[in-house]
Amino acid sequence: MFGAPLRAHTGEPGRKSMSRYNVRENEDRWRAVWAERRTFAVTEDPAKPKYYVLEMFPYPSGRLHVGHVRNYTMGDVLARYKRARGFNVLHPMGWDAFGLPAENAAIASKVHPAAWTYDNIAVMREQLRRMGIAYDWDREIATCHPEYYRHEQKMFLDFLEAGLAYRRESWVNWDPVENTVLANEQVIDGKGWRSGAPVERRRLSQWFFRITEFADDLLDAIKRLDRWPERVRLMQENWIGRSEGARFRFRLAGRPDDIEVYSTRPDTLFGASFVAVSPNHPLAEELARDNPALAAFVQECSRLGTSEAVIEAAEKLGFDTGLKAVHPFDPDWQVPVYVANFVLMEYGTGAIFGCPSGDQRDLDFARKYDLPVIPVVLPPEGDAATFAIGEEAYTGDGTLYNSRFLDGLPVETAKRRAIEELERLGAGAGEVQFRLRDWGVSRQRYWGCPIPVIHCTDCGIVPVPESDLPVRLPDDVTFDRPGNPLDHHPTWKHVACPSCGKPARRETDTFDTFVESSWYFLRFCSARDSGAFDRKAVDYWMPVDQYIGGVEHAVLHLLYSRFFMRALSRCGYVDMGEPFAGLFTQGMVCHETYRDPEGGWLFPEEVRRSDGGAVVTVEGGRPVTVGRSEKMSKSRKNVVGLEAIVEGYGADTARLFLLSDSPPERDLEWTDGGAEGVWRFINRVWRLVTEPETALPPVGAPRPDPLDPAADAALRLVHKTIQAVTEDLEGFRFNKAVARIRELVNGLADLPASAAGAGWVLRQGCEAAAQLLAPMTPHLAEALWQELGRDTLLVDTAWPEADAALLVDDVVTLAVQVNGKLRATLDIARDSARDVVEAAALTLPAVIRATEGKPARKVVVVPNRIVNVVV
């Protein structure tokens, strides 16, 4: 069955040979067996409970290092464990294959993005395969494949029809040298990352997904994501950022129009000292036309870029328009109107009123431009006569004062009262706002999914007919000049309008790559379906039971996926809201960093420890500065290659180490010593099974009776370990599970060969060890299983069950304290009566010595745990 004859192993006590686990041979062999038997290929099976394990799929950037594979290992442990527990487990893998690095590689080394991407995929697939991860490779997908993105194009057309996709102008970071749009991360100090040219803000027509349509539901449903980490839920809540306030108008003195503002603090209206509009506000643009100084100011603001972080950090600057706004509650009260750089057109109405006493930014602004600061909220313990605002605004709770009809009201009541008044005056109304904005999906890039629309001068925007999908990317593109290659292409964008037949132009924007990752988990359910996915398969497998990935995707990817499920539901594709029932965010893998005397980074293999203990370079022995341990990254060169570990110690060693040292949610420190330690442990287990101290009875031999107490204790250890490891795996405590198994192996190794029943207990222990290790070190475990004389595959064997009767000991060891200090221990039958325990404790020589003959004032007995004698 397995290519090599199975050999029943009986053990040969006294055998002196010291075999070493042949890692290469075993790992290759068992992987081949699983592959040949298609062990991990699954189909829908209504008779079995399903379990969908998914790790966030990678961008095929080149090759993997050990830092990349921690989450795949965790997912694999879960997949293999659940499989052993009888679940029908879907565990797929694919490639998030569109994206900018492929285009950068094309520019840098003249290789086509597709070739570069597929080459990387081939390398990385082989790397994952050699890690022995139990994927159903039949379901592998690459998002850059037309058979993937054609369905995305169809979804877009349906979204368009449903009003969930639309086009409007928005601001982008424009690199005037590269003639291209930059992502916020590509803007460094206001300059393009590649060209170094100052970035401009430009208005460009862009495609958007109407994620705000579901803002309330996306926020509400977070409460029910009870298997998500609390902090991710919090981050999403903050990102959606619901706020309750009022939208209302300030009339402009001497003009027919007015300014609409949004505020969450209408209660502080009597503290208003200015109105400010965004530099992109229509009013600012109108005034700038006749006012060169204002135009220059607006221009200056646009240089800042669109990143929120940059805007936040910048100094608050304003430009007095000379206009006056009339206070909504008092026609005789006017405040100046400014154009201010910290007011964003994209949020609220693009205009605010400033209450310096109640908002730090407004206060900074007021101090800079010498505007009045009127306190209107008195803190609970404050004194109206003396309370004053210094350099810090008061944003806390309190009672309104200096506020006419709002005086004496608590903040919350005053808000409602102010809104009522605004509504009564016809000046405005209460409104709920969200920080969440619609998702801009247009990218002026080649290596992405083409947006399937055609621009016709007569018909406007015309969807590409479904029968013409997919709109394929052209292969013959060049990257020798700046800008979007699709736009430069001589023929690709010229098409006949599907509606009127006249010459028209294809959309040359492509999708943000977050679009592909927003539904790939659905495609995995039926990866070769001619449609986007098979509804029955999706209904069977979804939602993902356990999703595993980095916390860096806590907001965008996860929120976009949640949006996609809702949008697809509305368009009739599916009928469910949440894609990921459980989420786990794993910690990073870290490693020391090394620098040479010039400050250049060094790879770990370029340094060594000299005889004196100093760290020096391998070449030339120059002194090396050892930096702190940081997340493994190519830029700092603190990476450990996967090949190096797998060739030397094998995939199981890498896997076990990635699981063992730290709790999975925390960062893991990769050390050579730790990897060697794991390798020694693997060999220790191998020897325990292949060269046992005591001959093992054959498979299924009856339990000998009686068992020696040492054998009995070892058997209890076996069952306690099964119980504990099971609980640890269920609770994602992989490091504890590993520690338990190590203790089991130590315990079994200590079992004296002479003890009655030792061989039988040792077999129980070795079989349990193999089974418990199987999710973590699957190749080793399969080899052990065979060495133990089994003729079935361990991977097809059910998870072991602990015998409840063996989980408690008959004899317990009590700690005996005198005045809280440990003086002795006492072995006694479990659940002995209190007075029996007390009497036994008081007669212990160590206790008599410690009490110096004084009578016990009190004896505390905690059953089966401790006795404390108080004198």
Next chain:
RNA sequence: CAGGGUGUAGCUCAAGGGUAGAGCACUCGAUUUAGGAUCGAGUGGUUGAGGGUUCGAAUCCCUCCUCCCUUGCCA
């Protein structure tokens, strides 16, 4: 300044009121021509600091400190 996390052996982590443990590292011994591997034994702790509750605190409460992360600073 805020919010969250963290602090236990040299290192990475257990123990969540009841005997402070594991792995790695280190020391010594055995084995070996030697090294490595292996086996055995051992060193190593005022549980970040201080105070409180308790018969008993790493664990519960209060104060302070360290480092890390998320950023809040979106009206």
